[in-house]
Amino acid sequence: MLAQIENDYFRGAGLAEASMTEGDARRAFRLMQVERLLTTVDKRHTPWAMYLSDMFWTADEGRILIHDDHPLMTQEGRQTLTDVEREKLRLIVEIAGLCHDLSLHFAFDLKEALGIRRNDLWVTNRRLVEWLMATENERMAMHTAYTMKKHAISVYEGMHYLPAQDELAELWSSEYGQLVGRPELTDMPPRDYVKAILDALLQIERHWRRGLKRLKLRPDLIMLHDEIYGVVPRRFDRGVLQAAQALYDYMDAELQGRLVLEEYNFHASSWSEQPESVRRTTAEVLERFAEKVRDVRSKFLAEGWIADNSLAFNYLMAHAERCGQGWWREEDDAL
Numbered sequence: 001m002l003a004q005i006e007n008d009y010f011r012g013a014g015l016a017e018a019s020m021t022e023g024d025a026r027r028a029f030r031l032m033q034v035e036r037l038l039t040t041v042d043k044r045h046t047p048w049a050m051y052l053s054d055m056f057w058t059a060d061e062g063r064i065l066i067h068d069d070h071p072l073m074t075q076e077g078r079q080t081l082t083d084v085e086r087e088k089l090r091l092i093v094e095i096a097g098l099c100h101d102l103s104l105h106f107a108f109d110l111k112e113a114l115g116i117r118r119n120d121l122w123v124t125n126r127r128l129v130e131w132l133m134a135t136e137n138e139r140m141a142m143h144t145a146y147t148m149k150k151h152a153i154s155v156y157e158g159m160h161y162l163p164a165q166d167e168l169a170e171l172w173s174s175e176y177g178q179l180v181g182r183p184e185l186t187d188m189p190p191r192d193y194v195k196a197i198l199d200a201l202l203q204i205e206r207h208w209r210r211g212l213k214r215l216k217l218r219p220d221l222i223m224l225h226d227e228i229y230g231v232v233p234r235r236f237d238r239g240v241l242q243a244a245q246a247l248y249d250y251m252d253a254e255l256q257g258r259l260v261l262e263e264y265n266f267h268a269s270s271w272s273e274q275p276e277s278v279r280r281t282t283a284e285v286l287e288r289f290a291e292k293v294r295d296v297r298s299k300f301l302a303e304g305w306i307a308d309n310s311l312a313f314n315y316l317m318a319h320a321e322r323c324g325q326g327w328w329r330e331e332d333d334a335l
Contacts, residue, residue: 001071002085005092009037009052019087026091027115034098035137045184049099056093057100061107065093102143105150121148123201132198138190142183145197149180152201159219160322162315163226164204171200204232211236220319220329221248227315228306243300247316250292251323258285259324282324289320 006015010033018029037049058064072078072089081089101108110116116127121144123129132141149168156165171180173196176188180196188196211222215236224244226232259282263275271279290308293316297306306312322328 002081002089002092005052005055006088009048010092015088015091016084019084019091024115027113030091030095030098031113031137031140033095034102035140037095037099038102038139038143041184047099047103047184050103052092052096053100053103056096059104061104063097063100102140102147105143105147107147107151121151123148123152123198123205129198132194133191138194139183141194142190145194146183148201149197152204156204159223160319160327161223161226162318163223163230163232164208167204167232168200171196203234207232207234217241218248218329220251221245224248224316224319227319228301228312230306230310230312230315239300243296246296246300247292250289251320251328255285255289255320255323256328257324257326259321260326285324286317286320290317293317 013033014029018026021029034049037052038047040048042048056066056070058066072081078086078089098108098113100106101113107121110119110121110125110128114128114131116125116131118125118127121128128144132145135141149171153165153168156162156168172178173180173188173192175192178186178188180186180188180193180200183193186193207226208222211217211225212219217225221241221244224247225236225240228240228243229237261278261281264278265274268274290313293306293313294308306316
């Protein structure tokens with residue numbers, strides 16, 4: 001089986017010689033092979049990297065080796081190999097591991113993979129961004145950038161920062177007229193693809209930091225401002241901030257915790273199974289907030305802003321519901 005894997009995936013690659021190396025030379029060989037395996041795709045647009053990954057690693061996040069009944073990974077299977085073959089297998093498993101992380105878009109060890117000490121898939125990691133923009137391993141850069149986007153979406157989802165979450169999930173390239181989706185499904189040039197993702201991540205990060213550090217705004221107030229916009233804007237608008245502050249003050253004084261109800265049924269399988277008192281109170285509290293949104297809209301904003309049932313209006317209503325359920329100013333730790 002080892003010979004078949006070597007023939008199918010590493011023919012002429014110099015696997016035997018590379019398996020005797022360590023450090024930078026070994027890393028360079030791994031990267032070259034992963035780049036080639038990510039670049040080669042079948043008719044279904046599945047990279048060869050995925051197939052090699054599936055031979056050794058489960059599809060779970062985090063590297064979990066397939067041991068049971070694997071002809072090479074069991075102790076008995078390894079005992080049938082020569083020392084040279086075992087070294088080849090060790091290197092193949094390392095390459096397959098990085099193929100696993102990149103083709104499935106899971107976080108990976110930047111120091112082990114790229115020699116970057118700061119192990120952080122965030123756009124503020126300067127060394128990582130420099131590598132992404134300069135590396136000759138362009139397909140790896142695309143998959144890494146997509147992994148960063150996926151990771152950021154998860155972070156913003158956990159923060160309930162809905163405009164940022166949606167902006168990244170639906171990231172659009174006006175230049176190429178397409179969503180910036182999975183790298184194996186795009187015809188965008190690699191560097192333009194990477195730059196589109198990095199620019200979006202950096203714009204959101206700078207906006208968030210500007211609100212926190214320069215304007216000294218609380219996280220919920222930043223989110224209210226952006227929810228009114230319906231997107232993450234490139235600047236803070238004074239009038240929108242006034243509207244956001246009015247909603248913030250109302251939520252802080254009138255809404256916080258009002259939907260934490262003793263009669264709430266945590267075992268209900270649907271909203272209709274909640275007690276009538278819970279449904280009635282929730283509807284009344286949220287309708288009062290909706291009226292406050294309309295009042296703020298008329299006082300601070302021009303015609304057309306946060307129209308009923310618009311995306312911005314729905315963002316605000318979701319924020320209000322979290323506040324009513326007690327999830328309010330939880331993000332103050334970010335200050």
